[in-house]
Amino acid sequence: MTQLTFTEEIVLLALDDKSGAQLHLPVTALSYGLAGAVLADLAVAGKIDTDPERVTVLDSSPTGDPLLDPWLALISAETTARSVAYWLSVLSDRRTEIEQPALDRLMTRGILRREDKKILWVIGLRRYPTVDGHERTEVRTRLGQLILGEDLPDPRDAILISLLRGCRLTDHIFEGPEFAAREQRLVTLAKMDLVGREVATATNEAIVALTAAMNASVPHM
């Protein structure tokens, strides 16, 4: 089986193991996580490069991957140099267009299956349980060993950990006292990728903005 893209891995890891329901994440966290995953996929494909100031298109020719090419075309069509934060904002607004094709491909690969239910005979509920959980267990084991150990990550694992922490998925995936004791190690690993750091910043800012809006809407006694 070919390597999963970051986009597929984030979609897969954002689902509950047993129920196939989406894990509870802070507002817009997964949207930013998926947007970051697209940028990371394009970066490792050698199509774009990033620095703290801008995203640079290195090669606008299609990757051949329909999960990525619409977004490469979008970024390539922009005539002004834009930052990672800008593209996270743009792509996070297109979450469904990123997420659904990734879910479809994970089903085609035989990793997920679709389950449609009705609540009270009316309300439709769609979930995506894993077929055997092998891929998710493999990623969790590999990254877990990296967090609990002292080994250097390869760039791909550094990017994935950074994205997962940026959208707060690490809180769900790496639970338990052994991981709690390794918070500083997780922070160090998560710093290693620029896109993941920007996902964390965007997620944190969205949470702060929502909290402020909620506080403002509470009538003062």
Place this chain on the structure above:
Amino acid sequence: MEINESVLHGTPLLALRGRLDGTASPAVEEKVTILLASGATRLVFDCSGIEYASSAGLRVFLSAAKKLKTAGGRCGFAALTPPLREIFSISGFLDVLEIHDTVESAAA
């Protein structure tokens, strides 16, 4: 980017000069691959001429360090310029990579 290859105290040395970005990084990666294929288990990057490093450049460094470590060897980064030191600091690379003040100490 200019890449100069030499050997110091028996240690392969890659001196990089200019911008280490997505355009330049494949050539650096190729040099590392060739050195590893030749059996090198020790490598030092002379970073005194690096003006800038993008995410692609940082990935090449991390990949080289990981491959050398997996092969039972070591990879040192020497004489970081202020801009490179700053990006290493932001990215946490100062905490996980082998950093040296001078090429001499890295190759010793």
